[in-house]
Amino acid sequence: MQNAVRPAACPFGSHRSIDPEGTLPHLAWKLDTSLPIFENELLIRMKTLNINAASFSQLRLDANDDPAQLVQKICSIVSMRGKMQNPITGSGGTLSGVVEEIGPCHPAFGILKPGDEICTLISLNLTPLVIEQVKSVDMYTGQLEVDGYGILFETGLYARIPPAVPAHVFLPIVTEAGSGYQANLLCRPGMVAMVVGAAEKVGLVSLFSLRQKLGSTGLLIAVTMRPEILPELQELDIIDRVLLVDDSNPLTACRQIQDALGNLPIDLIVDCNSLPGSEMLSILVIREQGTVYFANPAAHYSVAGLGAEGIGKEMNLLFYRGYIKGHVDFCTQLLRQYPALAQCFQPRSCSGRSQTLYYCQEERGAHPDNLPANIVIHGPEMTEILRIAKRIAAFNTTVLITGETGTGKDVVANILHQFSSRRDKPFIKINCSAISENLFESELFGYERGSFTGALKDGRAGYFEEANHGTLFLDEIGDMSLSSQVKLLRVLQSKEVVRIGSSKAVSVDVRVILATNRNLKNLVDQGRFREDLYYRINVVNLYVPPLRERRDSIFPLAQNFLQQYSEKYGIQKHFSPHAKNALLEYTWPGNIREMENMIQRLLLCSEKSVITGEDLRQEFQKNECGRWESHPRQASRADDEESRYRAAAAMCHSTREMAKALQTSQSTIVRKLKKYGLQLMDT
Incomplete structure (x- = not known):
C-alpha cells in the first residue's frame, strides 16, 4: 500500500533546498530530508555509501586515519547539511540500496518496484540523505555500510545492479562510468595513452576503457604514486608499461617518466589523481597539442590552465564529465568484455576486508570490555594507565591527560570513552591549537542566525551541543588564550552554553577530557594559564610517559605497526633478531608517531624481506636530533619538553629541519623556540 505523499514539486529538487531557499541542490548549504516524499521523488533504503576518492582521502587525512573519527566527520556533515558534500573538496560520492517507495509522478513508477536493488548515478552532494547508523567503514575502498535513506x-x-555483479563491486565502477566512457571517446587506435593515478578507482576503469579502444595497437602506460598497488597493476595484462613516481614534486615525477620512456610522445593523458596540486605533472608530460583529460572532479581547472600557459605549451584540456548518455551501458559491456575489471575491484572490496574494515556499532556493542585491536598495552606503565582509565571511565568526571607530543594521549581518551556508559554516544575530538581566538566561541558554543557576517542562515550548534550526552576531547588545551579559558571555565562550571547572538542558555550533558603536552602548573606560575581553570580540570590527571620511559612497550608497538602495515600493503616483512636492540637503543624524540612513520617508510622502501638493526640505525641517523644512548635518560616531566627542544635547536639549521626531526609543524617549532628563548645553531 502506497504511503501518503506530497504533491509533485521541482523536478530538479530545488524545493528541498533550505539554505538558500529555492536554489539547485548542489549549490545549497543544507537540504530538507523530511518525509513523506513528494509525488515525483523516489525513496531509497540505503545499504552502502561510496565516498568520492578525493573526499575520502581528505577526510582520512583530517581524521588521522582514525576510523571512528572519520565516521563521526561523515555523520556530522550529513547531519548538518542533509547531504554528503565535503566542505573542502566539494565532492560527495554515490549510494546503493533498495527501493522503498516510488512517487506516482516519478519516471521510475511502473518500471521499478519496492525491493529492487539500485545505485544512484548522481553525486551525494545533491541527494537528500539521513544516516541512522553506520555499521562499518572500509578504510581502503571508501565505502560505508549504513542504515538510512536517500531521496x-x-x-x-x-x-539497476546486475544480479551477477556484487553491489560493492558494481557501485564504484558505475560511479566512474562517465569518466571511463569519456576516456574511451577521446582515444584512437595507435595512440600512446597514459593514465596518471592509475590506482584510483576511476584510474582502473579508465585503463580498461582505453585498452578497449586501443585494441592490440598503440601503447597504454599506467602511472601510480602508490607502491603498495604496484604489484596489482603489473599483473594486469592490458597495460604495456607501469611506472612508479614520486608524488611530492611534479618536476621530479616528470623526470622519472622521461627517464623511463625517453622521448616517447604521449598523445592522451587521463589524469585520475586525487592529490591536491598534482595537475602540473600531466601538463609537463603531454606532448605539444596532445590532450589531457582530468577525470577527477577534485582537479583544479585554473591550476592546469595557468600551468599550461606558464610553460608555453599548446594542448587540449578537458575536465570531469560525470554524465554522458550511454555511459552505464558502456561500463556494463566493459565488465562483460573484461572479467579482469571486476576481479581488479574484488581485492579492494572482498579479499582481506577484515584488514581494513572497521566495525562501528558491532565493536562497541559486542566488546564493551575489550580494547580495540589497534591499541597495544604492554609494560607496567601502560598497564597501570589502563587500570586507572577503566576505573574512572565509569564516573562522569573531568580528566586531564598530559605527556609529550606523540605519546598516545588521544588513545587514552579513546579508552576512557570506550569504557564509559557514553560509548554509543558522540565522541568529538577538537585540537584547540587549530582554532583561532576569534573563532573559539562560535566553534565550541555555536551561534544564532545573523550573529555576524558570513553566519549560516539557521545558525549552527557548537561542539558542546554536538557532543551532548557524549564525550568532548579537547586536545592541546595549553595553547588556549586567556580570554578563551574564561569562556571554557564558565561552561564547565555551569554546564550550559550560550550561543553567540543569543541570551538563552542551553543545558549540555558532556563528559570533558582534556590533553596537553605542556606543564600547566608552570604556565599558571607564568600567568599564562588561569589558576581557577587549572584546578577545575585537574580532577584526575593521567600522565602518559614517553617511549624512552617505557622500554617494555617499544618492541610490541613496533611489531604491531609492522603487522598492521604489512597487511594493509600486502607486503610481508619481519624484524631480524638484532632489530630489537636497535629499537631499544634509540631515544624516540617523536615518540609513537615517529615510530609509526619510520616503520611504514621502511616497509615500503626496503627491498629486503627482513628489517635489520642496520636498516633501523640508518633511519635513525637521518634524524640529526635523534640521540643514541645505551641508557636513555629519565627526564623529569616538567623539563622534558624544553630539554628536547633545546637539544634539537643545537643540532638543526632551520625550523623546517627541526620540524621534520621532531615530527611536528614549523609553526609549533617557531612557538616553542620563542617560548623557551632558544636559537638555532646558525643564528
Whole structure:
C-alpha cells in the first residue's frame, strides 16, 4: 500500500533546498530530508555509501586515519547539511540500496518496484540523505555500510545492479562510468595513452576503457604514486608499461617518466589523481597539442590552465564529465568484455576486508570490555594507565591527560570513552591549537542566525551541543588564550552554553577530557594559564610517559605497526633478531608517531624481506636530533619538553629541519623556540 505523499514539486529538487531557499541542490548549504516524499521523488533504503576518492582521502587525512573519527566527520556533515558534500573538496560520492517507495509522478513508477536493488548515478552532494547508523567503514575502498535513506529527484539518474555483479563491486565502477566512457571517446587506435593515478578507482576503469579502444595497437602506460598497488597493476595484462613516481614534486615525477620512456610522445593523458596540486605533472608530460583529460572532479581547472600557459605549451584540456548518455551501458559491456575489471575491484572490496574494515556499532556493542585491536598495552606503565582509565571511565568526571607530543594521549581518551556508559554516544575530538581566538566561541558554543557576517542562515550548534550526552576531547588545551579559558571555565562550571547572538542558555550533558603536552602548573606560575581553570580540570590527571620511559612497550608497538602495515600493503616483512636492540637503543624524540612513520617508510622502501638493526640505525641517523644512548635518560616531566627542544635547536639549521626531526609543524617549532628563548645553531 502506497504511503501518503506530497504533491509533485521541482523536478530538479530545488524545493528541498533550505539554505538558500529555492536554489539547485548542489549549490545549497543544507537540504530538507523530511518525509513523506513528494509525488515525483523516489525513496531509497540505503545499504552502502561510496565516498568520492578525493573526499575520502581528505577526510582520512583530517581524521588521522582514525576510523571512528572519520565516521563521526561523515555523520556530522550529513547531519548538518542533509547531504554528503565535503566542505573542502566539494565532492560527495554515490549510494546503493533498495527501493522503498516510488512517487506516482516519478519516471521510475511502473518500471521499478519496492525491493529492487539500485545505485544512484548522481553525486551525494545533491541527494537528500539521513544516516541512522553506520555499521562499518572500509578504510581502503571508501565505502560505508549504513542504515538510512536517500531521496532521488525526478531528474536523478540511477542504474539497476546486475544480479551477477556484487553491489560493492558494481557501485564504484558505475560511479566512474562517465569518466571511463569519456576516456574511451577521446582515444584512437595507435595512440600512446597514459593514465596518471592509475590506482584510483576511476584510474582502473579508465585503463580498461582505453585498452578497449586501443585494441592490440598503440601503447597504454599506467602511472601510480602508490607502491603498495604496484604489484596489482603489473599483473594486469592490458597495460604495456607501469611506472612508479614520486608524488611530492611534479618536476621530479616528470623526470622519472622521461627517464623511463625517453622521448616517447604521449598523445592522451587521463589524469585520475586525487592529490591536491598534482595537475602540473600531466601538463609537463603531454606532448605539444596532445590532450589531457582530468577525470577527477577534485582537479583544479585554473591550476592546469595557468600551468599550461606558464610553460608555453599548446594542448587540449578537458575536465570531469560525470554524465554522458550511454555511459552505464558502456561500463556494463566493459565488465562483460573484461572479467579482469571486476576481479581488479574484488581485492579492494572482498579479499582481506577484515584488514581494513572497521566495525562501528558491532565493536562497541559486542566488546564493551575489550580494547580495540589497534591499541597495544604492554609494560607496567601502560598497564597501570589502563587500570586507572577503566576505573574512572565509569564516573562522569573531568580528566586531564598530559605527556609529550606523540605519546598516545588521544588513545587514552579513546579508552576512557570506550569504557564509559557514553560509548554509543558522540565522541568529538577538537585540537584547540587549530582554532583561532576569534573563532573559539562560535566553534565550541555555536551561534544564532545573523550573529555576524558570513553566519549560516539557521545558525549552527557548537561542539558542546554536538557532543551532548557524549564525550568532548579537547586536545592541546595549553595553547588556549586567556580570554578563551574564561569562556571554557564558565561552561564547565555551569554546564550550559550560550550561543553567540543569543541570551538563552542551553543545558549540555558532556563528559570533558582534556590533553596537553605542556606543564600547566608552570604556565599558571607564568600567568599564562588561569589558576581557577587549572584546578577545575585537574580532577584526575593521567600522565602518559614517553617511549624512552617505557622500554617494555617499544618492541610490541613496533611489531604491531609492522603487522598492521604489512597487511594493509600486502607486503610481508619481519624484524631480524638484532632489530630489537636497535629499537631499544634509540631515544624516540617523536615518540609513537615517529615510530609509526619510520616503520611504514621502511616497509615500503626496503627491498629486503627482513628489517635489520642496520636498516633501523640508518633511519635513525637521518634524524640529526635523534640521540643514541645505551641508557636513555629519565627526564623529569616538567623539563622534558624544553630539554628536547633545546637539544634539537643545537643540532638543526632551520625550523623546517627541526620540524621534520621532531615530527611536528614549523609553526609549533617557531612557538616553542620563542617560548623557551632558544636559537638555532646558525643564528
